[in-house]
Amino acid sequence: MAKIFNLFNFKQKVDYKTEILSGLTVALALVPEAIAFALIPGFSPLTGLYAAFILALITSIFGGRPGMISGATGAVAVIFIGLILELKRNFPGIEPETILNYVFATVIIAGLLQILAGVLKLGKFIRLVPHPVMFGFVNGLAIIIFMAQFPNFYQKGTDSLLTGMNMAMMLGLTLLTMLIIWGLPKLTKAIPSSLVAIVVVSAIVIGFGIDTLTVADTMREGESIKGGFPPLSIPQIPLTFETFKIIFPYAAIVAGVGLIESLLTLNIIDEITETRGNSNRECIAQGSANILSGFLSGMGGCAMIGQSLINTSSGARARLSGITAAVMLLVFIMFGSSVIERLPMAALVGLMFMVAIGTFEWASFKTFRKMPNSDVVVMILVTLITAITHNLAVAVLLGVVISALAYSWENAKRIRARKHIDENGVKHYEIYGPLFFGSTTLFSEKFDVVNDPNEIIIDFKESRVADMSGIEALNKITERYAKVGKKVHLRHLSKDCIRLLADAEEIIDVNVMEDPTYKVMVDKPKPKSGNEDTKNPFKLWGL
Secondary structure: OHHHHOOOOOOOOOOHHHHHHHHHHHHHHHHHHHHHHHHOOOOOHHHHHHHHHHHHHHHHHHOOOOOOOEEOOHHHHHHHHHHHHHHHHHOOOOOHHHHHHHHHHHHHHHHHHHHHHHHOOHHHHHHHOOHHHHHHHHHHHHHHHHHOOHHHHEOOOOOOEOOHHHHHHHHHHHHHHHHHHHHHHHHOOOOOHHHHHHHHHHHHHHHOOOOOOEHHHHOOOOOOOOOOOOOOOOOOOOOOHHHHHHHHHHHHHHHHHHHHHHHHHHHHHHHHHOOOOOHHHHHHHHHHHHHHHHHOOOOOOEEOHHHHHHHHHOOOOOOHHHHHHHHHHHHHHHOOHHHHOOOEHHHHHHHHHHHHHHHOOOHHHHOOOOOOHHHHHHHHHHHHHHHHHOOHHHHHHHHHHHHHHHHHHHHHOOOEEEEEEOOOOOEEEEEEEEEOOOOHHHHHOOOOOOOOOOEEEEEEEEEEEOEHHHHHHHHHHHHHHHHOOOEEEEEOOOHHHHHHOOOHHHHEEOOOOOOOOOOOEOOOOOOOOOOOOOOOHHHHHOO
């Protein structure tokens, strides 16, 4: 039983001062982000702040990546715009409170789907994301973080840039923040430079009464971040199939986008910290956090790369920093709203600018000449799609598809045949390279059916049949030889290939000691072995 409660790695050395100070810095950075993301679909600031508190707390305690920060995100917030439009089309005149009930229900279903993904161990599929796609994802997010700060340089409620002293003051304070964050670590790393920058710039603004944009100015008139503990919110919606049809597609998108962004962020933090997180455990933690968020008036969310990088760059490596960030965020909401609302946005903008600069993979430019052209195209395409559409799921999935097609094309060109005729007049085709859907045409062109002798041997010792397209290509080539009365022998095929080939007994030469044992990918699902333990989520979490 003790293993179940082993949530923390007590062997890990924890720098408590660094963890707590880093968590405080992250909490300050979470406030304007959560407010901004809540306003995208038209929710109140507290809806975003409650989600940030719940997600940060639950994933920090139970998640698969210590040091990673979760909260309300723009990628998830954008999805709710479509849901709200769908609800207004189906229910004209629907009340805002009713819309929120549908949103909370969507978040809860999304959480259930994420838990299911973790239980089924689908988190491992994030390994299929190629490195160029990772580069593009990171660079696109850096551009998004950078561009998202520009509205703070506009006059409130207008499309006009700040002018005169207002612009000069905003630029000056932002540059001062960036200078402190960049320069302080060169002098001392005793205190996170991001926290020092926020405190110093805030003290200058509040102390000298400088008129500049504050956190309060980012909210709509009459709104505040002041609130209590997240209130219980059991969604009051009709439990009908029609309701399910409306919200389920959006719940699936929320779950997918949330997991993609979270697991890619997990991989990035893994590289920075040179440790390895648990992707399946993170799926379960993200799902649990979203379910609780839906029941406690939160809009849901996922991992946040910006805040995670702030945390790790401050030196945090344990769960304590995320827990501190969540607790401090709740403290701000319940007791410190008046102070937080006076914080200058210039300090937070400068912090996020430095995060964007640190996030961008500048080294990717140096690899342009060393990378294959297809990888360069994929990286640029994923960067552009991420930056322009803010749709991380589409960008990553498209990048993976293009990378897979490029890989298939390159492998398709590698299939070749070495030919010779032995002393008995039998022609041998020794096949090299994989036989799969992309290489079947080139494979068929290797054979001279009309001019070949009456007996041929096709040897797959140095090849591998990968899928049903390869099996079909074998069937067709044997049929072509059979039509002209010539005999074909196939050697060194796996038992799987032999079983799937038509008329196998007549054309297969079985080499018991040499035949390979690989499997062929077919449409029929592989039966479960029964050894997998999918019923015990604690085992999946490594608890």
